[in-house]
Amino acid sequence: MNRSDNIPAPAVRRLSLYLRELEVFQNNGFATVSSRRLGEALHLSDAQVRKDLAYFGQFGHPGIGYRVPELIQRVRRILGTDKLTRVLIVGVGNLGRALIAFRGFAKHGFDVVAAFDRDAAKVGLEVPLSNGVIVQPMRNLPAIVKTQAIRLGILAVPAMAAQEAAEGMVQSGIRGILNFAPVTLQVPPSVAVSSVDIGVHLEQLSFQLSGSGHP
Amino acid sequence: MNRSDNIPAPAVRRLSLYLRELEVFQNNGFATVSSRRLGEALHLSDAQVRKDLAYFGQFGHPGIGYRVPELIQRVRRILGTDKLTRVLIVGVGNLGRALIAFRGFAKHGFDVVAAFDRDAAKVGLEVPLSNGVIVQPMRNLPAIVKTQAIRLGILAVPAMAAQEAAEGMVQSGIRGILNFAPVTLQVPPSVAVSSVDIGVHLEQLSFQLSGSGHP
Numbered sequence: 001m002n003r004s005d006n007i008p009a010p011a012v013r014r015l016s017l018y019l020r021e022l023e024v025f026q027n028n029g030f031a032t033v034s035s036r037r038l039g040e041a042l043h044l045s046d047a048q049v050r051k052d053l054a055y056f057g058q059f060g061h062p063g064i065g066y067r068v069p070e071l072i073q074r075v076r077r078i079l080g081t082d083k084l085t086r087v088l089i090v091g092v093g094n095l096g097r098a099l100i101a102f103r104g105f106a107k108h109g110f111d112v113v114a115a116f117d118r119d120a121a122k123v124g125l126e127v128p129l130s131n132g133v134i135v136q137p138m139r140n141l142p143a144i145v146k147t148q149a150i151r152l153g154i155l156a157v158p159a160m161a162a163q164e165a166a167e168g169m170v171q172s173g174i175r176g177i178l179n180f181a182p183v184t185l186q187v188p189p190s191v192a193v194s195s196v197d198i199g200v201h202l203e204q205l206s207f208q209l210s211g212s213g214h215p
Numbered sequence: 216m217n218r219s220d221n222i223p224a225p226a227v228r229r230l231s232l233y234l235r236e237l238e239v240f241q242n243n244g245f246a247t248v249s250s251r252r253l254g255e256a257l258h259l260s261d262a263q264v265r266k267d268l269a270y271f272g273q274f275g276h277p278g279i280g281y282r283v284p285e286l287i288q289r290v291r292r293i294l295g296t297d298k299l300t301r302v303l304i305v306g307v308g309n310l311g312r313a314l315i316a317f318r319g320f321a322k323h324g325f326d327v328v329a330a331f332d333r334d335a336a337k338v339g340l341e342v343p344l345s346n347g348v349i350v351q352p353m354r355n356l357p358a359i360v361k362t363q364a365i366r367l368g369i370l371a372v373p374a375m376a377a378q379e380a381a382e383g384m385v386q387s388g389i390r391g392i393l394n395f396a397p398v399t400l401q402v403p404p405s406v407a408v409s410s411v412d413i414g415v416h417l418e419q420l421s422f423q424l425s426g427s428g429h430p
Contacts, residue, residue, distance in 0.1 A: 012422055016415040020374075020397050027375065041399050079418045080425030087417075094344070098313020099413075104397070108414035109421075129309070151424055152417070159235075160242065176420035178413075182235050182319070184256050192423040194416045198314075198393075199323035200231040201409040202302075202367070203294045205391035206324075207227055208407040209366055210295030 011052045017042055018049070019075045026068050034065040081109030086150050088114040088174075090165050091157035092122050092135050095180055099156055101129035112154070114144050118161070138165075142172040151175045159183045226267045232257055233264070234290045241283050249280040296324030301365050303329040303389075305380050306372035307337050307350050310395055314371055316344035327369070329359050333376070353380075357387040366390045374398045 021041055025033050035046040035053075053059050056078050059071050076082040087105075089096055092115050099105075100112050115127055118138050127133045136144065144150065153174040157165050162181035169177060176192040179185055182200070185193050236256055240248050250261040250268075268274050271293050274286055291297040302325050304311055314320075315327050330342055333353050342348045351359065359365065368389040372380045377396035384392060391407040394400055397415070400408055 013415070013419060015422075016412075016418045017399070019418070020412070020415070021399070024374070024398065041401070043399075078422070080421040081418055085421060094316045095313060095319070098310060098316070101309045101313070102413070104310070104414055105417070108417055110417050152420055159239070176424050178416055178420060183239065184232070184236070184258075186256070192420050194420050196411055196413065196416055197231075197235070198317070198411065199319055200228070200235070201393055201411055202320070202323055202325050203231045203234070203296055204228060205367055205393060205407050205409050206295040206300060207230075207293070209391050 007055045011055050014042070014044070014052050015056065015075060015079065018053070019072065019079070022066075022068055022072045022075070026072060030068055032061075032065045032067055033071075035060070038066065076109065083109065084111045085109055085152060086111055086113045086148055087152040087154060087178075088112070088116065088141075088144065088150050089154040089156060090116045090138075090141075090169060091155060091161075091181075092117040092119075092127060093156065093158070096154075096156035097127055099154060099180070100127045100133060110152070113148060114150070116141055118165075138168060141168055145172040145174060153177050155179045155181055155185075157181055222270045226270050229257070229259070229267050230271065230290060230294065233267070234287065234294070237281075237283055237287045237290070241287060245283055247276075247280045247282055248286075250275070253281065291324065298324065299326045300324055300367060301326055301328045301363055302367040302369060302393075303327070303331065303356075303359065303365050304369040304371060305331045305353075305356075305384060306370060306376075306396075307332040307334075307342060308371065308373070311369075311371035312342055314369060314395070315342045315348060325367070328363060329365070331356055333380075353383060356383055360387040360389060367393070369393045369395070370400075371395045 018038060021038055035049040039046055039049040059074060060066055087110050089100060089112055100115060105112060115133050115135050116138050117135050122135045123137045125135050153169045155162060155166060155177050159182050162183045163185060166177060166185045166187055170187055170191050179193055179195040182197050187193055233253060236253055250264040254261055254264040274281055274289060304315060304327055307330050315330060320327060330348050330350050331353050332350050337350045338352045340350050342350060368384045370377060370381060370392050374397050377398045378400060381392060381400045381402055385402055385406050394408055394410040397412050402408055
């Protein structure tokens with residue numbers, strides 16, 4: 001049974017948002033923060049903040065509020081990002097290369113340690129700005145997942161190749177997929193999938209704009 | 216009053232997902248599709264599909280189902296992506312450059328026509344793989360928004376610079392922001408914001424994995 005079964009998904013999602021805000025408070029030199037201030041920027045009530053955090057433990061100090069560095073540390077531990085997590089990436093096109101070079105991963109506790117592509121012309125090349133990640137053929141996937149004990153993979157292949165690539169990842173032992181391909185992946189229920197579809201986001205904004213002024 | 220006020224946000228969001236699936240059916244050579252088949256890959260019932268689409272018009276043909284090319288065309292028109300929409304980007308770091316090079320934008324009807332950065336060392340340089348987009352200083356933002364009639368902007372600056380940059384975009388006339396910075400932006404209610412926080416997605420996957428096996 002997963003621990004996450006017991007806690008509402010929106011509360012887990014908001015835990016990431018609290019962490020973002022706490023990092024801002026820390027960068028601005030705050031040592032403590034109240035539930036009211038923590039919720040303010042997110043348009044959440046102090047009661048909601050306290051209720052969400054109570055799912056995960058007892059964090060507040062009476063008369064003080066939350067100690068910022070302590071709460072950051074504890075939230076990271078809950079999310080499993082207090083230690084560096086190795087991730088791999090499948091698909092080294094434009095988006096894949098950008099994701100590998102994206103420094104935000106390291107800041108959140110993720111280290112892209114291996115990259116795969118089915119294009120033989122890319123295999124063997126070093127990914128720019130990657131600290132030495134060499135593109136490997138897809139057939140190496142199972143061995144790398146096993147020897148490096150990787151459980152999380154980023155999928156950045158074109159839509160038409162996504163389902164097959166996802167199946168290869170799952171069969172190799174990957175247990176969580178961050179999917180950038182604009183398709184709904186079919187994977188076993190034991191595999192977690194989180195999808196980022198940039199086109200969907202843009203379309204939703206476009207719809208809201210095109211609606212303005214039309215009754 | 217916005218047209219979008221009348222339609223539930225989840226139905227608008229699913230409209231993008233239907234479009235994704237319809238494009239897959241089209242690529243696979245299907246001329247028509249039933250509501251059942253359209254919903255299948257998204258784990259939605261045929262009744263849900265019909266109800267969602269009914270918010271936007273009458274699309275089905277008795278005994279035939281939906282004609283794939285026709286429904287694609289009509290959904291794109293509803294989303295406002297049947298014509299190429301000009302967008303600008305603020306922040307030409309790693310992620311910004313990747314987004315500019317990302318061919319997925321054009322496929323969804325968006326054309327990145329201008330890029331801005333507050334780093335003087337970047338200003339005047341051409342963005343790689345961008346079809347000639349030159350990085351401009353932030354002070355040019357209002358004039359470009361006006362002369363090119365741009366309403367949609369992508370924000371790809373670091374967290375600490377995001378709020379200020381967003382305010383500059385809004386003051387220049389931008390009405391929709393696709394935000395990649397890991398902060399909650401404070402903008403007037405008339406401005407639409409859609410946020411993509413890759414760190415949050417990874418943390419949520421990490422939490423689900425770290426929970427496995429722990430009661």
